[in-house]
Amino acid sequence: MKHPYNRRSVYSWAMYDWANSAFATTVMAGFFPIFFKQYWSSGLDVHVSTFYLGAANAIASGTVALMAPLIGSVADQGGARKRFLLCFCALGAIMTGLLFLVQKGDWFTAVLFYVLAIVGFAGGNVFYDSLIVTVAPKQKLDFVSALGYSLGYLGGGVLFGLNVLMTLKPQIFGLAGSADAVRLSFMTVAVWWAAFALPLFLFVKETKAPSSKRIGAVICGSLDQLATTFREIRRFRTVFTFLV
Incomplete structure (x- = not known):
């Protein structure tokens, strides 16, 4: 059966990359590390604030690493990708x-x-990436993936540039100082993320799973699949050692 190719669905899917890349640029790479040490850690010894920042990144990375096998398995189940993406998108924004x-x-x-x-x-990226197969046929996967990637760089760069301008020239935006500008930048990322994610939820039609399952059944099925995967991996010592 020929895979339907709908331009609106493709660009709606790609716009999620435009939406959430602002978090990667403005928050993760740009403002949070510096603002955390200078503003939120005010009064703390510099070594203590550095430790707290490192601990935050370690906890976040560890949580994602522990979640990844399960949510990846859930994404493989299909039928509930958009619902899980909506939950993670809402949490992040x-x-x-x-x-x-x-x-x-x-x-x-x-x-x-x-x-x-x-x-x-x-977490949202796992389900976002898995949705590409619902909007693009096999021969178009590279193009659609590159489209999302490029829009991500563009969208993240556009908002980051605006946020930097807000910080350097806060008076233009009616702000008292750079601290207020940085705090407002976090809010602009949240609004940007939520607003530009909407096309995906409105116009991307998710492929139905072979049998309709409730969320609980999907999670249980994913746990079973994950357990089976780990049992199979143990047969391949090199792969198992690498993962451990």
Whole structure:
């Protein structure tokens, strides 16, 4: 059966990369590390704040690493990818927006929201990537993947450029100073992420699973699949050693 190719679905899918890449540029790479040390860790010894920042990244990375096999298996089950993507997208965008409310010196709350936002970002990417097979036939996968990748760089760069301008020239935007500009930047990322993710949820039609399953059944099936995978991997000592 020929795979349907719909331009609106393709560009709607790719726009999610435009949407969430702003988190990678403005929050993860741009503002959070510096702002955490200068604002949210105000009053702490520089070595302590560095430790807290490293711990936040380690916790976020560890959480994602532990989740990855399960959510990857869930994505393979199909039929519920958009629902799981919506949950992770909402988690990431909401936690990012809440960074706007974190007061000076409140490093713990900043770390908590940041870790949860990263979980939302990384978890969502698993289901976003798995949806490509629903919008592109095999011969178009490279093109569609590259489209999303390029829009991600463009979207992330556009908002990051605006956020940098806000920080350098806060008075143009009616802000009292650069600290207010950085805090507002986190809110702009949240709104950007949520707004530009909408086309995917509205126009990408997910391929139905062979049999209709409830979320609980999908998760149980994924756990069974994951257990089977690990049993099979143990037969290949080199692969098992690499993963461990």
